[in-house]
Amino acid sequence: MADPAKRLPLLPAERALKVISGRWKAIILYHLWDGSKRLSELGRLLPGVSQKVMIQQLREMEEHGLVNREVFRQVPPRVEYSATELGLSLEPVLLALCDWGRHHAEELDELDRVTDCRTSRRPSLLKHSSLSSGESLHRRS
């Protein structure tokens, strides 16, 4: 059930893109970098994403080694999802993508249509803030 059969592209760049670009994978990873999360927690963090879809994304990421799934045999089921080493190693890459994304928006005069690279986890805030410059938010150096 792991990786057999359905192979990834031969070109590394395409492989990377294929692995990363699922509708919700990037944001899910952003959240998992903050620590492991239960399915229900992710659901709360990303309202608008149905449970089925969330699980789909997580499973694919698991197959690709980005995410770890840990099951606790408890009464109300408890499952924790966390980023693997591979998942963590994506941080600089996604950060680069984020920076370029803003650069792209800037060049097209659409800076008002993108969020800050760190506020990604709060897309609803963008209304007021144009681009928060105050740093903050440091994680695993």
Place this chain on the structure above:
Amino acid sequence: MADPAKRLPLLPAERALKVISGRWKAIILYHLWDGSKRLSELGRLLPGVSQKVMIQQLREMEEHGLVNREVFRQVPPRVEYSATELGLSLEPVLLALCDWGRHHAEELDELDRVTDCRTSRRPSLLKHSSLSSGESLHRRS
């Protein structure tokens, strides 16, 4: 017909992914970094990609400001596609993706299923270096 209406994602990272991840966009860009190319040239460089699809990809990239389309009013039509500043600025990003892609393959013991990050522009060479039927192209790093 440029960018109105169909907006890109709010999250910069997703925006970047959306712009980059078309089936042939990455490879096309690799080639355009080497200099502008005519449609027919790209066709020769990427056999297996139909003209219609090639044009599709190029047009989308044009809309997103990655590619420039220059028409020469000549007898047998002549159109040159080249990378814009924005397109060129993607090089380090794609390189990062490529590196990570190889890293990913390495971690999953599939280094024999990816090419080198620079040979991307010559996918036709794979034939000799074996990869479909023959050995692996090993590449310690």
Place this chain on the structure above:
DNA sequence: GGCCATACTTACCTCTTGGTCTGTATCATA
């Protein structure tokens, strides 16, 4: 026994992407 929370699964539907195949416009040249 019935209820509850959690984490799924399944059936089904829609829209986008990428793909094939064929048609068209241009105009120098044979």
Place this chain on the structure above:
DNA sequence: TATGATACAGACCAAGAGGTAAGTATGGCC
């Protein structure tokens, strides 16, 4: 007049990703 090279456009199709809505399993707790 027919041909040929180049760059498209259009009709059509298949697969897949993502979405909705509903059902299932578990086992303490009232």
